[in-house]
Amino acid sequence: MRAVDSSSFSTKINMTTTLNQQTLSHLDWLEAEAIHILREVAGQCSNPVLLFSGGKDSLCILRLAEKAFRPGRFPFPLMHIDTGHNYQEVINFRDQRAAELGERLIVRSVEDSIKRGSVVLKSADESRNKHQSVTLLEAIEEFGFDCCIGGARRDEEKARAKERIMSFRDEFGQWDPKNQRPELWNLYNARSHKGENIRAFPISNWTEMDVWQYIEREKLGLPSIYFAHNRDIVMRNGGIFPVNVPLTNGEIINQPKAGEEIVNMQVRFRTVGDITCTAPVPSDADSLSKIVVETATTTITERGATRLDDQTSDASMEQRKKEGYF
Amino acid sequence: MSKLENLPAHTDSLLRFLTCGSVDDGKSTLIGRLLYDTKTILADTLTQIERTSQKRGMESVDLSLLTDGLQAEREQGITIDVAYRYFSTGTRKYIIADAPGHEQYTRNMVTAASTANLAIILIDARKGVLTQTRRHSYLAQLVGIPHIVVAINKMDLVDYSQAEFERIRVTYLEFAEQIGLQRDGRDISFVPMSALNGDMIVDRGSALSWYQGPTILELLESTPPAHSERTEPFRFPVQFVCRPHASDNPELHDFRGFMGRVESGQIAVGDEVTALPSGLNSRVKAIQLGNTVLGHAITEQSITLLLEDEIDISRGDMIVKTALAPAPVKQLNAMVCWLSETPLSSARTYIIRHTTRESKAKVGSIAYKIDVNTRAQLPAEGSLGMNDIASISFKLAQPLMVDPYDVNRATGAFIIIDEATNNTVGAGMVQA
Numbered sequence: 184m185r186a187v188d189s190s191s192f193s194t195k196i197n198m199t200t201t202l203n204q205q206t207l208s209h210l211d212w213l214e215a216e217a218i219h220i221l222r223e224v225a226g227q228c229s230n231p232v233l234l235f236s237g238g239k240d241s242l243c244i245l246r247l248a249e250k251a252f253r254p255g256r257f258p259f260p261l262m263h264i265d266t267g268h269n270y271q272e273v274i275n276f277r278d279q280r281a282a283e284l285g286e287r288l289i290v291r292s293v294e295d296s297i298k299r300g301s302v303v304l305k306s307a308d309e310s311r312n313k314h315q316s317v318t319l320l321e322a323i324e325e326f327g328f329d330c331c332i333g334g335a336r337r338d339e340e341k342a343r344a345k346e347r348i349m350s351f352r353d354e355f356g357q358w359d360p361k362n363q364r365p366e367l368w369n370l371y372n373a374r375s376h377k378g379e380n381i382r383a384f385p386i387s388n389w390t391e392m393d394v395w396q397y398i399e400r401e402k403l404g405l406p407s408i409y410f411a412h413n414r415d416i417v418m419r420n421g422g423i424f425p426v427n428v429p430l431t432n433g434e435i436i437n438q439p440k441a442g443e444e445i446v447n448m449q450v451r452f453r454t455v456g457d458i459t460c461t462a463p464v465p466s467d468a469d470s471l472s473k474i475v476v477e478t479a480t481t482t483i484t485e486r487g488a489t490r491l492d493d494q495t496s497d498a499s500m501e502q503r504k505k506e507g508y509f
Numbered sequence: 510m511s512k513l514e515n516l517p518a519h520t521d522s523l524l525r526f527l528t529c530g531s532v533d534d535g536k537s538t539l540i541g542r543l544l545y546d547t548k549t550i551l552a553d554t555l556t557q558i559e560r561t562s563q564k565r566g567m568e569s570v571d572l573s574l575l576t577d578g579l580q581a582e583r584e585q586g587i588t589i590d591v592a593y594r595y596f597s598t599g600t601r602k603y604i605i606a607d608a609p610g611h612e613q614y615t616r617n618m619v620t621a622a623s624t625a626n627l628a629i630i631l632i633d634a635r636k637g638v639l640t641q642t643r644r645h646s647y648l649a650q651l652v653g654i655p656h657i658v659v660a661i662n663k664m665d666l667v668d669y670s671q672a673e674f675e676r677i678r679v680t681y682l683e684f685a686e687q688i689g690l691q692r693d694g695r696d697i698s699f700v701p702m703s704a705l706n707g708d709m710i711v712d713r714g715s716a717l718s719w720y721q722g723p724t725i726l727e728l729l730e731s732t733p734p735a736h737s738e739r740t741e742p743f744r745f746p747v748q749f750v751c752r753p754h755a756s757d758n759p760e761l762h763d764f765r766g767f768m769g770r771v772e773s774g775q776i777a778v779g780d781e782v783t784a785l786p787s788g789l790n791s792r793v794k795a796i797q798l799g800n801t802v803l804g805h806a807i808t809e810q811s812i813t814l815l816l817e818d819e820i821d822i823s824r825g826d827m828i829v830k831t832a833l834a835p836a837p838v839k840q841l842n843a844m845v846c847w848l849s850e851t852p853l854s855s856a857r858t859y860i861i862r863h864t865t866r867e868s869k870a871k872v873g874s875i876a877y878k879i880d881v882n883t884r885a886q887l888p889a890e891g892s893l894g895m896n897d898i899a900s901i902s903f904k905l906a907q908p909l910m911v912d913p914y915d916v917n918r919a920t921g922a923f924i925i926i927d928e929a930t931n932n933t934v935g936a937g938m939v940q941a
Contacts, residue, residue: 205807206522206735206737206809207522207523207807207810208522209521209522209601209602211810212523212809213523214811215770215809215810215811218770218798218811219770222748222768222769222770222811223748225748225749226749226865249799250798250799250801251768251799252749252751252768253799253800254751254753254764254766254800255752255753258749337593338594338595344592344593344594345593351931360590363590364932365620365848365924366620366933367619367620367623367624367924368624368918368919368922368924369624369919370862370863370864370923370924372862372933374926374931375931387593388593388595388604390595390597392597393602396519399519400519
């Protein structure tokens with residue numbers, strides 16, 4: 184192991200005095216729980232990997248990993264499953280953050296799965312979001328990973344509310360909601376046989392608000408598209424749809440359809456994912472403190488507002504998870 | 510309460526609690542009410558359940574739909590598993606463990622209870638104290654939940670009668686006395702309420718003016734946080750050892766950090782400590798979190814400990830204060846809840862995972878089983894099946910550093926793993 188230069192972060196531990204003993208504030212408690220989970224992965228698994236997209240949840244996990252393992256290196260590489268349809272700002276931020284940390288970043292792309300023939304798109308403009316599962320499973324096999332650490336939260340979606348912190352997946356990457364391992368106290372069972380896989384979710388118990396407050400407290404950097412900015416959009420199916428988005432390879436995707444009127448609107452993204460299925464919300468929140476207030480006063484759930492892929496059916500997420508999605 | 514008043518502060522505390530009861534008791538409605546009245550439910554979710562309520566021909570919004578589960582569950586009309594839900598009030602963040610009321614009840618309730626500091630036990634005012642009420646109460650006691658709230662629901666269906674409420678309260682207290690529920694400083698509160706109308710949950714409503722006590726939310730807000738009510742000895746199971754071997758940074762060349770979470774007690778720089786099972790002594794040189802240096806650390810804090818002496822410590826070892834060290838044991842008695850459809854087999858070797866340590870274990874003998882409805886001890890005939898609870902002795906291949914569960918929930922608990930399938934098949938609580 185090689186030591187990494189002391190990074191700039193510093194933490195004040197907030198303590199609330201109660202009765203005869205001090206207890207942790209909710210943010211400190213959530214942080215301590217997540218660090219504990221990351222260290223259990225490191226202690227129990229022989230070849231884990233941290234899924235890192237450049238999004239806000241995975242950026243929180245990187246900070247948690249710094250707190251868990253510095254001054255040592257992370258006991259796992261970072262990996263991004265790139266649909267090829269990601270915002271440039273996010274991809275650049277992803278690379279920048281990995282470089283700052285001095286940690287190894289693996290990128291595997293859905294594009295390569297398409298070339299191999301393991302992913303077949305129904306049409307050229309079909310969302311590649313659900314196909315990430317195939318590329319992820321291929322990468323797990325390629326590297327022999329026995330655990331993937333992800334940033335999923337139980338408050339995001341009802342199929343996640345019953346997810347374990349250490350979630351077992353069979354050889355096909357499948358999640359069986361009827362056959363989950365009981366998870367008691369903080370005694371996690373991350374054992375798996377060869378070919379099987381554990382998905383570990385250190386921020387399971389965090390809400391969207393917790394994430395933003397943690398980002399605010401830790402002064403974490405974020406891709407610029409989380410903050411209010413002007414963007415060309417059209418209204419499609421009652422929602423805001425970003426159009427004419429340039430990719431890192433120079434290609435422009437999300438062309439407007441005939442008859443759609445392009446509007447330049449002040450928006451920001453609450454979640455960041457595949458361009459074809461992630462919608463921004465109208466917002467003037469251009470700072471972290473404004474985002475925290477906006478999160479507290481919004482009337483729309485995180486995925487309700489922004490994830491077009493979850494709206495196709497009541498059980499979309501559950502279905503994708505059974506197929507190996509994280 | 511407006512949303513902005515609810516804006517949580519960074520310094521809010523946290524409480525984990527459990528709700529027990531069946532859908533018929535109004536458990537889902539209670540949870541829906543807590544989420545709705547604390548403005549946790551957002552407009553799109555509400556629109557969705559309004560639509561479903563209308564489709565099912567209901568006049569008002571059915572808040573129980575907020576906890577509607579997975580497709581697999583809806584198809585079979587059952588609740589499979591513990592669900593976790595969240596809300597904040599502006600002073601506290603809450604994590605609700607919502608255990609389903611039917612199938613596999615014991616297993617799910619023990620799972621949900623394991624992390625809870627308070628249990629809300631629901632009683633239907635029309636039905637009073639039932640067998641399931643006794644079972645919930647006994648399991649809450651078994652798993653060591655220090656605060657019990659008996660929520661007497663559906664008061665609207667008994668004309669908000671104080672006499673009915675009193676009758677149920679007295680019956681429950683008699684039963685609580687029998688099982689010693691109030692021993693070990695456990696407290697019991699009674700709240701009359703109507704989840705349907707929202708009386709005495711967040712708002713007081715107007716129908717229960719004879720009741721002067723706190724609402725459900727007021728009880729939640731005033732319950733002391735976990736680990737704050739008694740002094741516990743310092744227990745630090747080592748999760749991971751950090752040795753950066755930094756050739757470019759001489760300060761880190763000899764760095765040897767023992768990483769883990771303080772499961773109980775406190776530690777400060779300079780404290781005398783012992784590593785177990787080796788029994789080697791040293792002193793705390795430094796406490797860190799990432800690159801931040803701390804003077805001391807408290808329960809549930811994840812830290813890195815540096816010691817003054819170079820002693821051999823690895824994952825699975827435990828660092829304790831020298832003055833209050835537990836004795837490593839190679840045999841233990843425990844109350845075990847069996848979680849697997851495959852029965853316990855005395856012929857087999859299992860893995861016990863206790864804190865960060867694992868040991869092979871064999872069943873010595875089963876002393877007795879427990880009837881979870883009556884709490885009676887039954888002769889241990891046959892094996893242990895799913896949802897059974899029994900007192901079992903184990904022989905261990907490796908020493909474990911345990912405390913009695915009654916004294917320390919973190920170091921008194923263990924899980925049993927089936928080596929062949931890697932499944933978690935049992936939950937154990939060490940007996941004194």
